[in-house]
Amino acid sequence: MAKNKPAKTARAAAAQVINQVCQHHRALNGVLRLAQSHLPDKDTALCQHLCYGVLRWQPQLTAITGQLLNKPLKTKDGDISALLLVGLYQLREMRLPEHAVISETVNACAQLGKPWAKGLINATLRQYQREKENISEALSQHETSLYAHPQWLIDQIKHNWPNEWQAILQANNEHPPLFLRVNRQRTSRQAYLDLLQQQQIAATPTTLGNDGILLATPQDVFQLPGFSDGDVSVQDGAAQLVAAIVDVKPNQRILDACAAPGGKTCHLLEQEPANHVTALDIDASRLTQIEQNTDRLQLKATLIAADAADVSQWWDNTPFDRILIDAPCSGTGVIRRHPDIKQLRRDTDIDQLVATQQQLLENLWPLLNTDGLLIYTTCSVLKRENEQQMMAFLAQHPDAEEVLLTPEPATRQTVGYQRLPGQQNMDGFFYACLRRR
Numbered sequence: 521m522a523k524n525k526p527a528k529t530a531r532a533a534a535a536q537v538i539n540q541v542c543q544h545h546r547a548l549n550g551v552l553r554l555a556q557s558h559l560p561d562k563d564t565a566l567c568q569h570l571c572y573g574v575l576r577w578q579p580q581l582t583a584i585t586g587q588l589l590n591k592p593l594k595t596k597d598g599d600i601s602a603l604l605l606v607g608l609y610q611l612r613e614m615r616l617p618e619h620a621v622i623s624e625t626v627n628a629c630a631q632l633g634k635p636w637a638k639g640l641i642n643a644t645l646r647q648y649q650r651e652k653e654n655i656s657e658a659l660s661q662h663e664t665s666l667y668a669h670p671q672w673l674i675d676q677i678k679h680n681w682p683n684e685w686q687a688i689l690q691a692n693n694e695h696p697p698l699f700l701r702v703n704r705q706r707t708s709r710q711a712y713l714d715l716l717q718q719q720q721i722a723a724t725p726t727t728l729g730n731d732g733i734l735l736a737t738p739q740d741v742f743q744l745p746g747f748s749d750g751d752v753s754v755q756d757g758a759a760q761l762v763a764a765i766v767d768v769k770p771n772q773r774i775l776d777a778c779a780a781p782g783g784k785t786c787h788l789l790e791q792e793p794a795n796h797v798t799a800l801d802i803d804a805s806r807l808t809q810i811e812q813n814t815d816r817l818q819l820k821a822t823l824i825a826a827d828a829a830d831v832s833q834w835w836d837n838t839p840f841d842r843i844l845i846d847a848p849c850s851g852t853g854v855i856r857r858h859p860d861i862k863q864l865r866r867d868t869d870i871d872q873l874v875a876t877q878q879q880l881l882e883n884l885w886p887l888l889n890t891d892g893l894l895i896y897t898t899c900s901v902l903k904r905e906n907e908q909q910m911m912a913f914l915a916q917h918p919d920a921e922e923v924l925l926t927p928e929p930a931t932r933q934t935v936g937y938q939r940l941p942g943q944q945n946m947d948g949f950f951y952a953c954l955r956r957r
């Protein structure tokens with residue numbers, strides 16, 4: 521196999537994907553999908569499992585390679601470094617026969633066009649087998665390797681959550697559960713639970729929210745009854761709580777300012793399909809995802825590709841009754857679903873994100889009707905993006921007041937409500953609701 525060609529086996533493909541994320545800072549979803557398109561069907565699930573698993577534990581696995589290798593591999597051999605992580609991940613976290621893991625991982629070198637690396641991979645994985653007790657002990661000496669997070673993020677989470685930080689980091693390393701949202705235009709939650717039971721798919725209703733179902737075991741959603749017809753959608757339980765806060769009524773004009781891929785747009789429309797919902801996103805390519813979702817669910821929204829903060833470019837001067845800002849954020853509440861965040865985010869991103877969120881709030885507030893509601897949400901656990909962002913906004917806007925929510929969607933903060941990742945099995949999420957006086 522020539523170098524740089526898409527690999528045709530799971531382990532080599534995973535190494536290429538992980539290298540793209542770690543060295544070239546590409547988002548996991550896109551590169552993984554492309555790599556899977558070159559794989560035989562039997563290899564796609566293993567490739568995905570390896571990519572998510574390695575990226576989840578990457579700071580720890582990289583610390584182990586630091587102990588095993590005399591010197592780091594060259595930058596141009598990032599795929600071999602990644603393959604080593606793939607090998608270590610299988611030995612540490614997967615219940616597979618070790619001899620098979622080592623021989624398959626060694627064989628992947630040829631797929632990557634680097635047969636010279638066979639000896640190195642073989643020797644390093646075997647050294648790990650011999651020395652794993654000592655290695656594991658050394659891992660507990662450093663927070664990055666112990667908790668498998670970058671130090672800057674550990675520091676920020678610790679600073680924000682002095683009592684909960686370890687539980688947050690642990691929850692970020694868990695496998696996420698699969699939640700469904702029942703489309704109440706087509707069926708009821710109880711009717712769908714009955715259908716799942718008939719098909720022997722174990723599931724329970726969520727305790728918070730009226731439309732949520734938690735599957736006992738994640739599975740391919742296209743195999744679920746009625747999925748393609750729009751009976752259910754995939755959406756975490758925490759994100760499902762937003763629609764109730766928006767509190768839609770008939771005949772409202774609603775702005776979903778950061779809408780792609782359209783999870784909340786669709787949930788809002790499932791509650792009142794005749795409402796006029798404008799769904800905006802700055803990323804034109806992501807509008808297609810909203811369209812696919814509204815089509816599947818047979819819902820209609822007005823889609824616009826624009827910077828929501830650049831109001832003169834898209835607003836028709838008619839105010840909104842509800843504005844949802846599901847803001848671009850650090851994603852620190854959803855790391856268990858997107859472990860590449862550990863690689864892709866930098867501490868310097870947070871200032872920029874806070875500034876963007878502030879600009880969205882500032883520029884969209886005047887578009888709200890008197891007595892209208894602005895709902896601000898993020899999937900972040902960092903207070904600067906959440907509670908502190910809201911406190912600063914309220915201090916600057918005497919015509920804004922916070923609406924207290926019952927039932928509370930999460931734990932009360934000075935302003936807003938914060939769910940930490942893993943609480944009630946859900947993602948980390950922040951919610952605040954403001955009324956215009």
Ligand SMILES: C[S@@+](CC[C@H](N)C(=O)[O-])C[C@H]1O[C@@H](n2cnc3c(N)ncnc32)[C@H](O)[C@@H]1O
Pocket residue numbers: 759777778779780781782783784785800801802803806826827828829846847848849
């Ligand atoms: C957290 S995601 C939204 C998820 C979505 N609300 C859902 O429930 O499926 C944030 C979105 O904001 C978009 N975005 C970022 N900056 C924006 C801006 N200035 N104007 C509009 N959209 C923006 C991103 O492209 C991204 O799709």
